[in-house]
Amino acid sequence: MSIQLPVAHQTNDFKAIVAGRKSVRAYDPMVKISREEMTELLEEATLAPSSVNLQPWRFLVVESEEGKAKLAELAPRNLSQVQTSAAVIAVFGDMKAFDNADEIMSSAVEKGYLPQEVKEQLMANYTGLFSTVPAHVFRDMILLDTGLVSMQIMLSARSRGYDTNPIGGYDKARIAEMFDMDPERYVPSMLISIGKAAQTARPSTRLPVDRIAEWK
Template sequence: MQATLTKTLSEVIKERHSVRKYDPAFEISQEELKSMLSEATLAPSSSNLQPWRFIVIQDEDTKRELRAIANNQEQVETASAVIAVLGDKEMYKNVEKVYRGAFEAGFMDEANMNRLIEGTNKTYPFASDEVRKNIASFDAGLVSMQLMLIAKDRGYDTVPMGGFNKEQFVEKFNVSERFFPVVLIAVGKAAQSAFQTTRLPLDDVLIDFI
């Protein structure tokens, strides 16, 4: 379901709100979800290591079980899909594929490729789990926000959810120790308008121009 009119990025940002009431009869195809995810992964990431993974949940029985894990939030069950965004604590293991792909695409020469691979392998593996988890969480936030804006641009609604039992999620979906759940994103067609919200004035959050 593509948006019928071309909107500016500013319009999409202003129109995106967190929707919690969805039409349970509305379906989004796997092809459309894959297309949105593919576009979302153009988001930036630390050293371009892309430390995100996705689990797309559409099966009705599975969504019902997930609802119990997600503090009984209705949108988990009624949205067309729930996209779980996972962080990759061992993102440095992507380095060969990432930089060789850039080399083969003609974006860098072989010497630069080898330098970047070597530099990554000298730093990331020796960082603590906490540091790497923080990096992956930050980058997962970038791809998540990009995904929600893409969905809105295509005429869908979303809501991000951090309130769920992550240990139960890991057990339910057999998530390996390398990955950890960051956020759930419900996506579908709104059955009810989102609550309008306000934001703090810029003067309250802008500390200074220096």
């Protein structure tokens, strides 16, 4: 199979970003992403909305040889993405995300976005609510939020001229422990490989809107 040149360019053209995002599974292994740029990308991605603004996502940016070797063991069916990408971002949901609620709301108060008394009322209400929410409901909630931030990671990457592949095919039961994270606390959501494409993506189609949407 012939290797075609990468097509991603830096752009702020929303249509080009959304239509141009395709799952790329082979990257130029020589291209790395600086910590500074990756931080900017994550900052941009975390503008995503989340339930009660808890921002329950946690990222493990795997770029070292040692880290990639562990991921290769966990994702043998997605080896080329793991091995050739600049990095793989492992996205987790944090079961203890509510512990940050006070810090998050306090920063909104400091910035003048939220009156102190409203913050206190909200904290009291949410503390009551989240103390009764069953773990599986909280888990569903945080996984929904991690999906939103993951999409923004992929779009932010594309606007910077990188390509990505969301990956669900890995050993979710082992990843937290393999990277010394608490498996009870951190729920795996997906891996996202990111790098400079070495191959164009396989084209994919979509169901027509009249098959997937209803108007009432």
